Amino acid sequence: MKRKLAGLTMTILFSLGTGSVFAADIVDTAATDRSFKIFVTALETAGVASTLRNSGPYTVFAPTNDAFAKLPPGTWERISKDKEKLAQVLAYHVIPGKLTVSEIKPGNVKTTQGSPLKLTSDNGKVTVNDANITQSDLAADNGIIHAIDAVVLPPT
Numbered sequence: 001m002k003r004k005l006a007g008l009t010m011t012i013l014f015s016l017g018t019g020s021v022f023a024a025d026i027v028d029t030a031a032t033d034r035s036f037k038i039f040v041t042a043l044e045t046a047g048v049a050s051t052l053r054n055s056g057p058y059t060v061f062a063p064t065n066d067a068f069a070k071l072p073p074g075t076w077e078r079i080s081k082d083k084e085k086l087a088q089v090l091a092y093h094v095i096p097g098k099l100t101v102s103e104i105k106p107g108n109v110k111t112t113q114g115s116p117l118k119l120t121s122d123n124g125k126v127t128v129n130d131a132n133i134t135q136s137d138l139a140a141d142n143g144i145i146h147a148i149d150a151v152v153l154p155p156t
Contacts, residue, residue: 026052026060029140035064035147039090042080046087048094051112056142057098061117061128063151071151088113092154098143101126101136115154128152 027049030036039062043049052058068076079085091113104126108116118129126133131150138145 024140025142026056026058026140026145029138030060030062030145033138035066036062036145038065038068039063042086042090045080046083046090048087048090051091052094052142054142057096058112058143059095059097059099060143060145061093061095061131061133061148061152062145063093063131064134064147064149067131067148067150070149076151088154089151092117092152093148100144101133101146111154113154117152 024032027040027043030043031040040049043052052060079089092111092115094112095109095117096112104119104121106120108118110116120127126136126146128146128148129150129152131148131152133146134149135147138147
C-alpha cells in the first residue's frame with residue numbers, strides 16, 4: 001500500500017512540475033510581471049487583450065511601466081482616453097508569429113495594426129524602431145514577449 005501511494009504521489013508531483021496543468025497566454029504571462037502593469041491594463045481597456053488570448057502565435061514588444069513614463073507630457077493621457085487610438089498603438093506592438101530574440105532579423109515586419117516596425121540587430125542588441133529590447137524571450141503558450149524601453153507609436 002505504501003509503495004502504491006508513493007508511486008501515485010510521484011506521478012502527481014511530476015505532472016504538476018511539467019507546467020502543462022496551468023496554461024498562460026500572453027496577457028496572463030505579462031500580468032505576472034509588475035513592470036508590465038500599465039501595458040496589461042491598457043490591453044484590457046482597449047479590448048486588445050481578447051486577441052492576445054487567442055491561439056496566435058504572437059510576438060509582443062511590451063513597453064515597461066518606465067517606457068510609458070518616458071512619453072512626452074500629455075501623450076499617454078491623450079492616447080489612453082481614445083479607445084480606438086489606444087487599440088491602434090497597442091496593436092502596433094504585436095506581430096504575427098513567434099520570434100525569439102535570436103530569430104529576429106533586421107528589416108521591416110508588418111504588425112497586427114497594419115504598419116511596419118523596423119527591427120535591427122547589432123551584436124546581440126535588438127531594437128524595435130527606436131526602442132531597445134531590455135528583457136527577451138518571455139515565453140507564453142501562444143507566443144513570446146520582449147520587454148522594450150520605449151512606447152513605439154505607429155506612423156500617422
